[in-house]
Amino acid sequence: MNNQQNILIIGAGLCGSLLALRLGQRGYNVSVYEKRPDLRKVDISSGRSINLAFSNRGQKAMKLVGLEKKVKALCIPMNGRMIHDTHGNTFLSNYSGREHEYINSISRGGLNTLLLDEAEKHENVKVFFNSKCLSVDFENTTALFKDYTSKKEFVEDADVIIAADGAGSALRKSYYLGKKFLFSFSQDWLSHGYKELAILPKENGDYKTYKNALHIWPRGDFMLIALPNLDGSFTVTLFLSYDEGEYNFNNLNTENRVLEFFQKEFPDALSIMPNLLDDFFTNPTSPLGTIKCSPWHYKGNTLLMGDAAHAIVPFYGQGMNASFEDVTEFDKVLDQGYNDWETIFKTFEKNRKRDTDAIADLAIDNFHEMKDHVAxxxxxxxxxxxxxxxxxxxxxxxxxxxxxxxxxxxxxxxxxxxxxxxxxxxxxxxxxxxxxxxxxxxxxxxxxxxxxxxxxxxxxxxxxx
Amino acid sequence: MNNQQNILIIGAGLCGSLLALRLGQRGYNVSVYEKRPDLRKVDISSGRSINLAFSNRGQKAMKLVGLEKKVKALCIPMNGRMIHDTHGNTFLSNYSGREHEYINSISRGGLNTLLLDEAEKHENVKVFFNSKCLSVDFENTTALFKDYTSKKEFVEDADVIIAADGAGSALRKSYYLGKKFLFSFSQDWLSHGYKELAILPKENGDYKTYKNALHIWPRGDFMLIALPNLDGSFTVTLFLSYDEGEYNFNNLNTENRVLEFFQKEFPDALSIMPNLLDDFFTNPTSPLGTIKCSPWHYKGNTLLMGDAAHAIVPFYGQGMNASFEDVTEFDKVLDQGYNDWETIFKTFEKNRKRDTDAIADLAIDNFHEMKDHVAxxxxxxxxxxxxxxxxxxxxxxxxxxxxxxxxxxxxxxxxxxxxxxxxxxxxxxxxxxxxxxxxxxxxxxxxxxxxxxxxxxxxxxxxxx
Structure with a gap:
C-alpha cells in the first residue's frame, strides 16, 4: 500500500502512539486523536506512578522503531517472583534459568511520553488531545469527536481509521451497536477486582524491600503484588473478590477491618505501608475483564488494534507487550506489499487473532497460578x-x-x-x-x-x- | 417461596409457556406477555412446519407437568442418522445401541400450542399476545411493553420478572446497556448461516424418503439435513458458509448456480425437491450464534431463562431440551423451600450455568462432527x-x-x-x-x-x- 494515505488513529495511549510513530516512519499522513489531555503537560495520574511489565515482545517492537536503548533507561529489571508467606518469610523464584532472561517494571507515563515525543518528530504525524471519539461511521470512514476544551463536536474523515482506544473502544461500540454485520463479541469479568496501593521510598530515596523482583503475597483466593518504580517506591496491587470469602472489597469498609485483614494476611507489607489506609479509601476499586471480538476490521475502512480488539487481565504481564506486538505484526503485513487495505486488515487479523485469543486465556490461567499455585x-x-x-x-x-x-x-x-x-x-x-x-x-x-x-x-x- | 406472588413472564414461546404452566400448577399468579400474535389463531409460519429434535431431557420436563402422553402423539421417532453420499448411497447410523433410545422430530407450533392450551387451563395464568417487551427496569421490577394492536406503550409491575424471550432478549439487553453491575456477555457467530427448504409429501401423502431418521448429507465444509414432519413432508436445512468455499450463500445468487450446486453435491435430495428454487429464493438465510452471559439474575427481581440466558447452535438437537431442563431445574430449586427470590435465582444459576455452558460447547463440536467427521x-x-x-x-x-x-x-x-x-x-x-x-x-x-x-x-x- 503506497503511503499517500491519510490515516486517522483513535487513541494516543501506548498502542496508538507506537502505531503513529511506526506509520509516521513509513511516510503515511497520520492524525491521532486522544480524549485525555497531553500527559506531558498535565499530571494525569495525580502523582501516582502506574507501572507495567515490559518484556521481549515489547522490546521487539521498540527495536522496530529504533527506541531500544531509550526504553532501557526506563526499565527496572525483575529477575523473578519474590514470594511472601503470612509470616513474612520470602523466597525468590526466578522467571528463567537463563540469566539474561528477566522482565522489567516500566512506568506507563514515561514510556508513553517517549513514544509521543518520537512520533511528533515526524512532521507527517499530528496528535490532537482533549478529543474524545463518540462514534465511528465505518461505512463512510469518518469519526465523530467531542473537543473537551471548546465542548464542540466535529467530524474527521480519513482513508482509514485505526482505533487503538482501549478496552472501552468507540469503534468497537459502533460495530456492536451498528448491527450491519455479524459481530462476535465477548466481555468476561472476573469475580475479583483490584485496588492500587503504594510502598513509598525510604526518606533517603531507597527501596524499602528488594528492588529487582515482582513481589507476590499469594493467598489462594486473593493476592497482593508489588512492582518497583524508578523513584524508589513500589506500586502495590490488591486482587480480591468483590463479595466472596471472609474478607472482600464489599466488606472491607472500615479502617479497622482493612488493618485487621492486612495484619493477618500481609503483616510484612503492612509494616512498610504506613500510608495504607489513605490509599485504600482514596483509590478506586476497578474490575478485571477480558474482551474478545471479531471481525476487527470493516472492509478496508476501519480496524481495531490493541486493547480495543483484545483486552486481557494483567496476570501474565503481557497486555502492553501484546499491543506492541500488534504493531510489529501489522508492520510485517504492510511489508507484504498488498495494494488494498481490506486485504491488509484481513491478513493481519487472520494471523493475529489466534495469538491474542491465546494470551487472553493464558492470562486467566496465570491469575490462578499467581494467587494459588505458586504456594x-x-x-x-x-x-x-x-x-x-x-x-x-x-x-x-x-x-x-x-x-x-x-x-x-x-x-x-x-x-x-x-x-x-x-x-x-x-x-x-x-x-x-x-x-x-x-x-x-x-x-x-x-x-x-x-x-x-x-x-x-x-x-x-x-x-x- | 409462598405462592402469593405475581410473576411476569416475558415470552410465550416453548420455554415461557412451559414455565407459565409449571408456575401455574404451583399456584403462582402468572402473566405472560408475548410479542407475536397467538399462534393458535394466526398461521405465523405461513404454512411451513418448523421441526425440532425432542429427547429425554425435554421428556423429563413433560413428565413434570403431566404432558408425557400428549407430547408423544406429536413425535416422529428418528432412530439414527441416515448418511447420504454424493452418489446417493445411504447408510443408517443409529443414535444408540439400546433399542429404546431414539430422538424425535416434533413440530414447534404443535408443541407450543399444547403448552399454551394447558397453561391457560389454570385460571391463575393469563397470556397476552401482540405485546412486545421494549425494556426492563430491573431495579424496580417493571417492564415496558408496546401493544402492537393499539400501538400504545404500557408498563407492567410484578414481584418478579422472568424473561424467556429468546436469543434477542429485552431483559438481557437491559442488563447489558444498564451498566449497573458487571455483566459478562458473549455472542459468537459461526462463519456459516442456514436456510430452510422442504421435501414435500408424495401426492398420496407418503414420505418421499425414509421417515424415521435424521437425514444428513455431510460434505466436510457444509451439509444438508432433513427431519420428518407429521404431514409427510421433511423440513430440510442447508448449513453453508456465507463467503468461503467454491459455493457459499453470497455466490449462490442465480437459479443455475443453485441447481449446479445441488446437482453436484446433493443429487438424490434434488431429485425429490422440485420446489427447491422457489424455497431457496423465498426463504431467508439466517445466522447461527451462541450466547452466554452472567449473571442471569438481578438481585431477587429479574431472571433470564432458556435462550435468553444461553442460546446455542442447533447441532446437538438440544436447544429446546436445554430450555425445558431449565424449567425442571428451576422447579427443583423451588422445592428447596427458600424464602427469598434472590437465593432461589442465585442457586438456580449456580447449579445450571455450568451445564448450559457445556451444551453450548458440545453443540459447536457437533457442527464439525455432523458436517465432517460422520464421513x-x-x-x-x-x-x-x-x-x-x-x-x-x-x-x-x-x-x-x-x-x-x-x-x-x-x-x-x-x-x-x-x-x-x-x-x-x-x-x-x-x-x-x-x-x-x-x-x-x-x-x-x-x-x-x-x-x-x-x-x-x-x-x-x-x-x-
Whole structure:
C-alpha cells in the first residue's frame, strides 16, 4: 500500500502512539486523536506512578522503531517472583534459568511520553488531545469527536481509521451497536477486582524491600503484588473478590477491618505501608475483564488494534507487550506489499487473532497460578525442575512462561499449546514419581520431551489440537 | 417461596409457556406477555412446519407437568442418522445401541400450542399476545411493553420478572446497556448461516424418503439435513458458509448456480425437491450464534431463562431440551423451600450455568462432527464400536451422544467431560491399534474404561479438570 494515505488513529495511549510513530516512519499522513489531555503537560495520574511489565515482545517492537536503548533507561529489571508467606518469610523464584532472561517494571507515563515525543518528530504525524471519539461511521470512514476544551463536536474523515482506544473502544461500540454485520463479541469479568496501593521510598530515596523482583503475597483466593518504580517506591496491587470469602472489597469498609485483614494476611507489607489506609479509601476499586471480538476490521475502512480488539487481565504481564506486538505484526503485513487495505486488515487479523485469543486465556490461567499455585508444593517442585533444565540446557528447554515471555519469535498460540502440554507432562510425571527432581537432569529432560510429544499427539488424534 | 406472588413472564414461546404452566400448577399468579400474535389463531409460519429434535431431557420436563402422553402423539421417532453420499448411497447410523433410545422430530407450533392450551387451563395464568417487551427496569421490577394492536406503550409491575424471550432478549439487553453491575456477555457467530427448504409429501401423502431418521448429507465444509414432519413432508436445512468455499450463500445468487450446486453435491435430495428454487429464493438465510452471559439474575427481581440466558447452535438437537431442563431445574430449586427470590435465582444459576455452558460447547463440536467427521473412517469405526458396546453392555457403556441425549439424570457438564475423555480414549486406542473393532468386546470395554479414567486423572493432576 503506497503511503499517500491519510490515516486517522483513535487513541494516543501506548498502542496508538507506537502505531503513529511506526506509520509516521513509513511516510503515511497520520492524525491521532486522544480524549485525555497531553500527559506531558498535565499530571494525569495525580502523582501516582502506574507501572507495567515490559518484556521481549515489547522490546521487539521498540527495536522496530529504533527506541531500544531509550526504553532501557526506563526499565527496572525483575529477575523473578519474590514470594511472601503470612509470616513474612520470602523466597525468590526466578522467571528463567537463563540469566539474561528477566522482565522489567516500566512506568506507563514515561514510556508513553517517549513514544509521543518520537512520533511528533515526524512532521507527517499530528496528535490532537482533549478529543474524545463518540462514534465511528465505518461505512463512510469518518469519526465523530467531542473537543473537551471548546465542548464542540466535529467530524474527521480519513482513508482509514485505526482505533487503538482501549478496552472501552468507540469503534468497537459502533460495530456492536451498528448491527450491519455479524459481530462476535465477548466481555468476561472476573469475580475479583483490584485496588492500587503504594510502598513509598525510604526518606533517603531507597527501596524499602528488594528492588529487582515482582513481589507476590499469594493467598489462594486473593493476592497482593508489588512492582518497583524508578523513584524508589513500589506500586502495590490488591486482587480480591468483590463479595466472596471472609474478607472482600464489599466488606472491607472500615479502617479497622482493612488493618485487621492486612495484619493477618500481609503483616510484612503492612509494616512498610504506613500510608495504607489513605490509599485504600482514596483509590478506586476497578474490575478485571477480558474482551474478545471479531471481525476487527470493516472492509478496508476501519480496524481495531490493541486493547480495543483484545483486552486481557494483567496476570501474565503481557497486555502492553501484546499491543506492541500488534504493531510489529501489522508492520510485517504492510511489508507484504498488498495494494488494498481490506486485504491488509484481513491478513493481519487472520494471523493475529489466534495469538491474542491465546494470551487472553493464558492470562486467566496465570491469575490462578499467581494467587494459588505458586504456594503449592508440586508446582514449586515443577518450577525448580524447569529452572534447572533451563540453566543446564538453555537451548533445549523453555518453560511455558519462558515461551510466552522471552521467546518473541514463537506466537502466543504455539506457546500456549506446547506450554500447557509440557506443564501437564511434568505435573503427571512428578505425581506418578516417574521423574525425580533430584534425579539425572538429562534423563528427566528426555522423559518430559517424550511425554509432552505423546500428549500433543493424543490431542491431535482426538481432534482437540 | 409462598405462592402469593405475581410473576411476569416475558415470552410465550416453548420455554415461557412451559414455565407459565409449571408456575401455574404451583399456584403462582402468572402473566405472560408475548410479542407475536397467538399462534393458535394466526398461521405465523405461513404454512411451513418448523421441526425440532425432542429427547429425554425435554421428556423429563413433560413428565413434570403431566404432558408425557400428549407430547408423544406429536413425535416422529428418528432412530439414527441416515448418511447420504454424493452418489446417493445411504447408510443408517443409529443414535444408540439400546433399542429404546431414539430422538424425535416434533413440530414447534404443535408443541407450543399444547403448552399454551394447558397453561391457560389454570385460571391463575393469563397470556397476552401482540405485546412486545421494549425494556426492563430491573431495579424496580417493571417492564415496558408496546401493544402492537393499539400501538400504545404500557408498563407492567410484578414481584418478579422472568424473561424467556429468546436469543434477542429485552431483559438481557437491559442488563447489558444498564451498566449497573458487571455483566459478562458473549455472542459468537459461526462463519456459516442456514436456510430452510422442504421435501414435500408424495401426492398420496407418503414420505418421499425414509421417515424415521435424521437425514444428513455431510460434505466436510457444509451439509444438508432433513427431519420428518407429521404431514409427510421433511423440513430440510442447508448449513453453508456465507463467503468461503467454491459455493457459499453470497455466490449462490442465480437459479443455475443453485441447481449446479445441488446437482453436484446433493443429487438424490434434488431429485425429490422440485420446489427447491422457489424455497431457496423465498426463504431467508439466517445466522447461527451462541450466547452466554452472567449473571442471569438481578438481585431477587429479574431472571433470564432458556435462550435468553444461553442460546446455542442447533447441532446437538438440544436447544429446546436445554430450555425445558431449565424449567425442571428451576422447579427443583423451588422445592428447596427458600424464602427469598434472590437465593432461589442465585442457586438456580449456580447449579445450571455450568451445564448450559457445556451444551453450548458440545453443540459447536457437533457442527464439525455432523458436517465432517460422520464421513470420516476412524470416526465411523469408533461409532460402530460404541453401538456394539451399548448393545452388549447396555448398563455399562454410554457414548457421549447417549449421555447428552438419553441420560437426563447426568448434567451436560459431566456428560461433556466424561464423553470427551471417552472419545479421546477410543480414537487413540484405535489409532494405536490397541483395540480392534473385531476383537473381544468385553476386553475392548475394559481398555476403554481404563484409558478414559487415565485421561481424566491426568487432566485432574494438571489442574485442567
Amino acid at each position: 503449592n508444593p508440586i508446582f514449586q517442585e515443577k518450577r525448580k525442575l524447569e529452572m534447572a533444565l533451563e540453566k543446564e540446557f538453555p537451548d533445549e528447554y523453555a518453560s511455558k512462561y519462558s515461551m510466552v515471555t522471552f521467546n518473541e519469535n514463537i506466537g502466543y498460540r504455539e506457546a500456549m499449546i506446547t506450554g500447557r502440554a509440557q506443564d501437564k507432562a511434568i505435573l503427571n510425571l512428578l505425581t506418578d514419581k516417574k521423574i525425580d527432581i533430584s534425579g539425572d537432569l538429562k534423563s528427566n529432560l528426555e522423559k518430559i520431551k517424550k511425554e509432552t510429544e505423546a500428549i500433543l499427539e493424543d490431542d491431535r488424534i482426538a481432534g482437540l489440537k | 470420516n473412517p476412524i470416526f465411523q469405526e469408533k461409532r460402530k464400536l460404541e453401538m456394539a458396546l451399548e448393545k452388549e453392555f447396555p448398563d455399562e457403556y454410554a457414548s457421549k451422544y447417549s449421555m447428552v441425549t438419553f441420560n437426563e439424570n447426568i448434567g451436560y457438564r459431566e456428560a461433556m467431560i466424561t464423553g470427551r475423555a471417552q472419545d479421546k480414549a477410543i480414537l487413540n486406542l484405535l489409532t494405536d491399534k490397541k483395540i480392534d473393532i473385531s476383537g473381544d468386546l468385553k476386553s475392548n470395554l475394559e481398555k476403554i474404561k481404563k484409558e478414559t479414567e487415565a485421561i481424566l486423572e491426568d487432566d485432574r493432576i494438571a489442574g485442567l479438570k
